[in-house]
Amino acid sequence: MSSRKLSTPKAEETRRRILQAALGLFQEKGFAETTIREIAREASVATGAAYYYFPSKEAIVMAFYAQTQEEMQELTRKPMAEESDLRARLKAILDLKFEQLRPYQKALGAVFASAADPASPISPFGDQTQAIRDQSIRIFREALEGSDVKVPSDLADHLPRLLWLYHMGLVLFWIHDRSPRQKRTERLMNRSLDLIVRLLRVSRFRILAPLRKAGVELLRSVEE
Amino acid sequence: MSSRKLSTPKAEETRRRILQAALGLFQEKGFAETTIREIAREASVATGAAYYYFPSKEAIVMAFYAQTQEEMQELTRKPMAEESDLRARLKAILDLKFEQLRPYQKALGAVFASAADPASPISPFGDQTQAIRDQSIRIFREALEGSDVKVPSDLADHLPRLLWLYHMGLVLFWIHDRSPRQKRTERLMNRSLDLIVRLLRVSRFRILAPLRKAGVELLRSVEE
DNA sequence: GCCAATTTTTGAACGCGATCAAAAAACTAC
């Protein structure tokens, strides 16, 4: 994440200035179009200073990940305490997420671009993002555990990860969504939530047990 | 794709030399580590020549897409004529795909990296790759139509796209798969194929009709 | 075969992300 063991003098302020300048510019012009030189200029430091605090341009995005994930942890606390219906709990998480990411929609296109490259340091699936990812998955675990839906235990083990993956897919769709006010994402979210909750409810039926078992086997084989 | 309206003198040969040099180097060292200067040197042309034939480094990858897709069209002809079991037909397609891509596994990481960026010209989901994508989806349509499985027509409309998406997911998994001889991908492929075929077989059951309908609604909302 | 028009090839130049030796500032112990 950061290249420094945050030695926390007042010059830690510089780091914040650089991060803030970067996010502002990412928001304004996107990730690829923002140059390190601009970021540094905006933050009133020399070009090299950005590299003193962040090992790369992409690492700045990592810092952004971490920051938004911490915010999410806070933001979801209230709805998780107030609501017990699973659909409502999941919708609350997703709504908060999109509200939080909205200003960065354009910038995130380029960020997600690294999603699929195992070599990229900012891949949401890579080693370097594991801590942040785990924290994000935990939110879905809590959403499940505090809800009224009872899921077969073999399936329940995999559900938080699966829901996290689902939410990443939604974010990916949202990034591409050029419809007015992202109505298509809204529709997809509502319909997919319906389907998910219905699938979970029928997942306990005896007739579907062999199918469910095949599904769980599949999930197990993915998780090594 | 190509920047030239392939004026087809013998200097079209140059284009082939550049593409071949690029693919060789991508295979050897990966996409990001291969420089345009190297490609040009390997092809015995000046740096700028590469840009005369390909608008960018990424466009070379696009040409690679197109070429492999044409090969796939050829390669799948035989198994599609010989086999009628759906699972076997799908497995044949996937096996051929992985066999074809194996030499480029490392290079493809970087290629797929653009998958998620709507702005990237080489995103497999973007406008510029539509022709190639459609051709790829057609292979799955043929695999379905020539098979023995009967699928409800509302679902059948969406299946080729869905199977294409599934196959992209598998390729993505395969790129990340560092297990010996990609055994994990092999396992995931077999189990997911089992599940898909089973799901298709039960998709006609009356009891599941409402669930299926919800699923089809979901698919429809994605496809605008 | 010749010359004008066109296509192809060249390599210097640009701004980029990133690096690093050295300068400046901040901190520590006395």
Place this chain on the structure above:
DNA sequence: GTAGTTTTTTGATCGCGTTCAAAAATTGGC
């Protein structure tokens, strides 16, 4: 306060992808 050490900042420098004006090669009409 001062000297020595560490942290922070600087900007010149590197090789990269990409651009482009100009040179070279090719083509087509006569």
